[in-house]
Amino acid sequence: MDYNLILGLSMLGTSIGLYLIPFCKKAILLVIMMAVMGICTGILDTGGNVLILHIWKGKAASHLQALHFTFALGAFLAPLLAKLAFGNTVPSENQVTADMSNQSELADMSNQSELTPPAADLEVIFGVPANENLLLAYVVIGTYSLVIFSFFIVLFFKKNPNQEKTKEAPQRSRTAKYQVALLVLLFIFFFFYVGAEVTYGSYIFSFATAHAGMSDSQAAGLNSAFWGTFAICRGLAIFFAVCLRPGAMIVISNVGSLISSLLLVIFSKNHICLWVATAVYGASMATTFPSGVSWIEQYMTIKGKSAALFVVGAALGEMIIPVVVGSLQGKYPHLPGILYVSLGSAIATGVLFPIMYKLATAPLDSKIQERKSEDQKALLSTSRFNEEDEDDYGEDGAEEEWNKIDFEMIEMNDTMRNSVIETSRKILRESPIEISSQLLSNSIPFSSSLVITSNSSVKPLTLDREKE
Secondary structure, X not given: OOHXXXXXXXXXXXXXXXHHHHHEOOHHHHHHHHHHHHHHHHHHHHHHHHHHHHHHHHHOHHHHHHHHHHHHHHHHHHHHHHHXXXXXXOOOHHHHHHHHHHHHHHHHHHHOHHHOOHHHHHHHHEOOOOOHHHHHHHHHHHHHHHHHHHXXXXXXXXXXXXXXXXXXXXXXXXXXXXXXXXXHHHHHXXXXXXXXXXXXXXXXXXXXXXXXXXXXXXXXXXXXXXXHHHHHHHHHHHHHHHHOOHHHHHHHHHHHHHHHHHHHHHOOOOHHHHHHHHHHXXXXXXXXXXXXXXXXXOOOOOOHHHHHHHHHHHXXXXXXXXXXXXXXXXXXXOOOHHHHHHHHHHHHHHHHHHHHHHHHOOOOOHHHHHHHHXXXXXXXXXXXXXXXXXXXXXXXXXXXXXXXXXXXXXXXXXXXXXXXXXXHHHHHHHOOHHHHHHHHHHHHHHXXXXXXXXXXXXXXXXXXXXXX
C-alpha cells in the first residue's frame, strides 16, 4: 500500500478511538476500542520507521532520533498539558458516588434486558462521562490526530514525480550473511529493552512509595525525572547522531543502563542514589531504539516485514514484562522486583549486542567475496589508468599490472612486425626496388619504436593512447 494512505488511515483510526473511548460504559467495549487504537498506533510505529529509512536511506540516523524524540516529548507533555488546561481529571467523591449509583442502576437494567428496547441497550453501552474535563482532553487529542490524518491524505492525492524515480532507481545492496539470525536477536534485544523502559516508567512511583518510603510528591518527581531525562537525551541524540555511529551510541547506552541499574539494586533505599541513578537510567535508555534501527540498516535493507518483526518484539516486551513485574511485586512486596528486572534487561541487551555485531560483520561466502574482489580490481585498474603522471607505480601491484601490459604490447608488436614484413614482401613483388627499399626504411623505425622490453621502465600512458 501507499505509505501516505496506510499512515493516514492509522491516524484516522487513532482519532476515532480517542473520540469514542470516553463514551464507553462497558468494559468489553473499552477493551475493543483500546485494541483498535493499539493496532493503529502499532502501524504508525512500524510505518514511521520504515518511511524514514525509505526517504533518507543511509543518512536516516538523525531523523530516526527526531522521530523517537517526538514520542518521548508527547508522552511527557500530553498528560501535563491535559491536567493544566482542563483541570484535575480524577473524579470527586460525589462523582464516584454518582457513578456507583449509575452502575447499580445499570445492573438492574441488565437484569431486565429481555424487556429493554434496543435504544436503551445502546444507552447502556454508550454514555456521556461524568467528568467533562476528561472528555474534553480526549476530544482535543483526537482532533489533533484528525488534523494529522488530513495532512497524510493531502500527500496521498498529491502526485510526486520523484517518487516513481526513487522506486526505479537501484538501491545499494546491504547484505549480511546471517540476516534471519540478526532479526531474531534484534527481536529479543528490543523485547528486553522496551519492556524494561515501560516497566520502570510504570512502576517507579509505586516502588518509591512502597519500598523506598518516599512521599507521593517525591515519587511523582522521581517519575518525572526519568521521563524528563529520557525526552531531553532523545532530543540531544538528534545532534549526536551526526558525529557518532549508531553502534557507538548503543554501546554507550548499554553501559549507562548497566551501571545505573546496578547502583539502583545496591542502593535501593537511598533517596539521593534513586534520584541520580533514575536520571542516568532514563538518559541511557533514550537512544537505544532509534540507534538499533539505524545500526541494523547498515548491514541489511529494512523493509516492512523486517521492521514489523522487531517492532512486534518491542511491543511484546512492553506487554509481557510489566505484567510479570506487577505479579512479582504483588507477591513479594519487600523485594525490589522492578530493579531486578531492569538489571536483568540491561545484562541481556549488553550481551546480545556484541553477538549481533559479530554476526553482522561476519565474512560473506567465498563466491561473493571473489565477485567483490573482481569488482574492486576492475575499479582499481580503471582508476589507475585515469590518473596521469603519478608516482605510485613503483608498488608491487602496479608492477604486476604494468608487466602484463608489457607482455601484451610485445605480442602486439610481434604481430604488427609480421604484418609489416608481409606487406613489404608483397610490395617488393609488385613494385620497383626503389619504392620497396623506401618503404622498408620507413617501416623499420616504426617497428622498432613499438618494441618494449620487459626490463625497461614503463611510464603511464597518456589518455589519448589509452583510448586508442
